Amino acid sequence: MYRAFLPRQCDTELLKKIVALEAQAEQIFNTHRSLVNGTRITENEVRYILAGSTDSASVEAAWKGYMEVGGKVRGHLRKLVALRNQAARQLGFTDYYSMRLTLQEIDKDELFRLFDELDDLTRGPFVALKAKIDATRAAHFGIPHAALRPWHYGDLFFQDPIGTGASALNELYADRDPVKLARTYYAGMGMDVDDILARSDLYEKPGxxxxxxxxxxxxxGDVRILCNMKPNLYWMDTILHELGHAVYDKYIADDVPFILRTQSHAMATEGVATVLGTMAKNEDWLVHALELSPQEAGAAAAAAREATAVEKLIFSRWAQVMVRFEQAMYGYPDQDLGGLWWDLKKRYQLLNPPDDPSRPDYGAKTHIVGTPAYYHNYMLGDLFACQLHDYIAAEVLGVDDPDKTSFFGRKEAGDYLRKAVFAPGNLYSWKELVRRTTGKPLSAKAFVRRCVPTKPEDKERSP
Ligand SMILES: [Zn+2]
Structure with missing residues (x-):
């Protein structure tokens, strides 16, 4: 209760100003259309150009058109940072970022130690991956390596992989019913999701x-999900993911007091949802849920494993930028934020900055403005997901290679999740929950194992 109510204990006039500015900035994001070659286009159209075009001038125009929103919200953001810092200082914190971390039960030094560990373990593999990506992208656009700029990487922030690594897998879902598959999967772990699905809104509708x-x-007990189901890999993963959040809430024990009848932490529910969503690309899942032959499943899953590794590696380097940028922005708001943004993008994502590195492109990432001091939770959730999956595979199911189980038909895995993770609700802090459910504190190791191909000698050395 203390942590939930504390942030609203500062001057109410100040809070009103913050809320008004946030609403204005959100309105700017919602109504922004990118001006590209004289035409206003939507974010989806920008993404389409960035993902598919082979013309360097077109992707540059689309990217810069989108990034204009950063300039439009720069003034709002500057004021917001000052006011958020002022509110945090009224409540006794050094700045807003430190306050948010404290309210999320996160120790700043520990968080940055973890991100440093992640940086150390992923830097080498990322350098190798980035060299491959650069070669592919330079050839794709027919330009020299040295001419590669941030708009050449297939998306707005270089946060997702470009290729079509999982496209073979996508086809496997073309004539399936992901809702039925999800129901069967959860039932096999002893979790009934029929009531959740019956209350949920699953298919597309206008508006x-x-x-x-x-x-x-x-x-x-009234837990629901919203989806826009299509028979493909994306929605298979998504419905498994959202049902992961939903079963967490559903199976919190009845005797937990109302105020604690919620997940332990954002990272905990994201972690669970990620473990279960990722199963859509797991070999054991393909054999059992899709009833593929082990040969078919093996080939598809090998491609998927590779695609997942690339996805995790790219995301982790991008998360470094976000986390370090926000921390530095609230710590020293008057610095050259554009310069800081592009320094971090160069250091962690190995990107060449655009010609004018003082551009306010940081403002174009909605989280910086509207979901402040939260981004680290996505990364922490993914670290927890990998660690929890490995623990359940080894200690609950006795499987040597964690990639070889999807928990399909394994009621023991479901029982463990219910009893150890879901039942206590928010009785334990996230750190205590991680220790209780995985036997050790949160680390980057299990995550890194999934990003980096294991060498045979590493396997022999592990216990
Ligand atoms: Zn989620």
Whole structure:
């Protein structure tokens, strides 16, 4: 209760100003259309050009058109950072970032130690991957390596992989019913999701939110998800993921008091949802859920494993930029933020900056403005997901290679999740929960094992 109520204990006039500025900035994001070669286009159209075009001038124009929103919100962001810092200082914190971390039960030094560990373990593999990506992208656009700029990497922030590594897998889902598959999967782990699905809104409709989420309506069993189901890999992963959030909420024990009848932490529920969503690309899942022959499943899963490794590696380097940028921005708001942004993008993502590195491109990432001091939770959730999966595979199911189990039909895995992770609700801090459920503190090791191909000698050395 203390942590939930503390941030609202500062001057109410100040809070009103912050809320008004946030609303204005959000409105700017919602109505921004990128001016590209004289035409205003949507974010989806920008993404389409960045992902598919082979013309260097076109991707540059699309990228710069989108990034204009950073310039439009720069003034709002500058004021927001000052006001958020002012509010945090009224409550006794050095700055807003430190306050948010404290309220999220995160020790700043520990967080940055973890991100340093992640940086150390991923830098080498990322340098190698980036060299391959650069060769592919330079050839794709027919330009020299030295001419590669941030708009050549297939998306706005170089946070997702470009290729089509999982496309073979996508086809396997073309004539399947992901809702039915998800129901069977959860039932096999002893978790009934029929009631959740019956209350949920699963298919596309005009005017409906095009994304997906899970919501615990009353902390008394009314849990629902929203999806826009299509028979493909993306929606298979997504419905497994959202149901992961939903079963977490559903199976919190009845005797946990109302105020604690919620997940332990954002990273904990994201971790669980990620473990279960990722199963859509798991070999054991393909054999059992899709009833593929081991040969078919093996080939598809090998491609998927590679694609997942690339995805995790690229995301982890991008998360470094986000986390370090926010921390430095709230610490020293008057510095050259554009310069800081492009320094970090160069150091962690190995990107060449655009011609004018003082551009306010940082403002174009909505989280910086509207979901402040939260991004680290995505990364922590993924580290937890890998560590939890490995623990359940080895200690609960007795499987040597964690990649060889999807928990399909394994009620013991479901029982463990229910009893150890879900039942306590928010009785334990996230750190205590990680220790209790995986036997050790959170580290980057299990995550890194998935990003980096294991050498045979490494395998022999591990216990
Ligand atoms: Zn999620």
């Amino acid at each position: 409906k939110d095009p994304h997906a989420f899970a919501a615990d309506i009353d902390r008394a």
